Amino acid sequence: MPAPVPGDVLVAEPPMADPNFRRTVVLLCEHTTEGSFGLVLNRPTGLTLAQATDEAIPFDADLWLGGPVQPDTLHYLHPYAHLDGTLPVLDDVFWGGDFEALRELIAGGVVDPGRIRFFVGYSGWGAGQLDAEVDEGAWIVLPGSEALVFADGDDALWRQVLRQLGGEYALLSTFPDDPRLN
Structure with a gap:
């Protein structure tokens, strides 16, 4: 499995035990x-x-819900490179920026709030922790895309990503949330 880099998506393997990340796309x-x-x-x-x-x-x-860490914080992803303080994640996806400036741009009709994804909390890993989880097979690492970042979905998005991978992953997309109920 390739080492993750910013802009990748992490797809939880079906047997993920941590309820914070079960069936997630991060x-x-x-x-x-x-x-x-x-x-x-x-x-x-x-x-x-x-x-x-x-x-x-x-x-x-x-x-x-961006993740279990600091659920009192607000984060956002958007395609607006010109917003002050943004950090690039993908070619057409940026993280954060000056929230007051964002509010003014939205109020002025310069940017579309429908093209911004707002999150409370985030997902965080300590030094080496994510690499170890990837090595253990907890995550499937894939290149991210703007379409995936702004796709609607809950559990259906996780299933969709696995089906698109095909083969054994398509089969895993049918894995029940609770195997005892199978």
Whole structure:
């Protein structure tokens, strides 16, 4: 399995024991010798950004669970390279940036809030932890894409990615959440 790099997606293997990552697709935003940072792409919270914040937000957007770490933090992915403070993840996907500037750009109609994915919390790994999990076979590492980052989906996205891989992975996509119920 190739070593993960920023912009890759991590697809949880079906027997993943950790409930925080069972059947997840995670975009890896940062991966260094000091640790890794990612955002789960397929865990909608069922809330909107306006419902989850005390601030007056001039727009509304779905809110996703980025991971179990620091669930009181807000992160976002978008295709707007010109937003101050953004960090590139993929050619057309950027992470973060100046939130106040983002609010102004949305209010001014310069950017579309529908093209921004907002997350609470994130997925984090300590030094060497993610590489060890990949070596143990907990994750399938694939190149990411803008289409995958902004795809709708929950468990269906995880299944879709596995089916597209074909072969044994397509078979794994049918693996029941609880094998005892098979």
